Amino acid sequence: MWPDEAAAQASAETLAAALLPSPNAVIELHGPLGAGKTTFTRLLLRALGVQGRIKSPSYAVMESYELPGGGTASHFDFYRFGDPREWEDAGFRDVFAAPGLKLCEWPEKAAGQLPPADLQLFIELQPDDSRRVRAVGSPALVEALQ
Numbered sequence: 001m002w003p004d005e006a007a008a009q010a011s012a013e014t015l016a017a018a019l020l021p022s023p024n025a026v027i028e029l030h031g032p033l034g035a036g037k038t039t040f041t042r043l044l045l046r047a048l049g050v051q052g053r054i055k056s057p058s059y060a061v062m063e064s065y066e067l068p069g070g071g072t073a074s075h076f077d078f079y080r081f082g083d084p085r086e087w088e089d090a091g092f093r094d095v096f097a098a099p100g101l102k103l104c105e106w107p108e109k110a111a112g113q114l115p116p117a118d119l120q121l122f123i124e125l126q127p128d129d130s131r132r133v134r135a136v137g138s139p140a141l142v143e144a145l146q
């Protein structure tokens, strides 16, 4: 449960610790518009040491970051993703074939292309503005979020 962004930040920090030293995982962020998928992704990238602006990738679909400890993190927002050919054309096949961290908002819109996730987060917005989070996947990553 995330009562507020500070709680989400605490989860991002423990998850970052579980992913380091060489983040290499596919993480799906499920939840409706405004659930907090981008917010959590930003908190996780910050916890991994990314500095500077972290844009929402809505229009570009993908934004990539070099991690200070080495490696790459790629943040996807598949909300406007439609044509499976775009997967090839945009080079996403290569990104997913290479090691690194992949953070995917709206993964259901690219379900036919995405490889199996290491961690799925299901974020539910509650009436009091808190977030209920369910984690499914690799036990080491799920436990890091408890």
Ligand SMILES: Nc1ncnc2c1ncn2[C@@H]1O[C@H](COP(=O)(O)OP(=O)(O)OP(=O)(O)O)[C@@H](O)[C@H]1O
Pocket (backbone or CB within 6 Å): 002, 003, 004, 005, 006, 008, 031, 032, 033, 034, 035, 036, 037, 038, 039, 040, 105, 129, 130, 131
């Ligand atoms: N854990 C949280 N606690 C409180 N407020 C939050 C939390 N996460 C996000 N918010 C607030 O909710 C709003 C929407 O968050 P965000 O943009 O991360 O949603 P999203 O799931 O990425 O939406 P979209 O589907 O449009 O990409 C933001 O204004 C943010 O401040």
Ligand SMILES: [Mg+2]
Pocket (backbone or CB within 6 Å): 037, 038, 039, 056, 077, 105
């Ligand atoms: Mg978003």
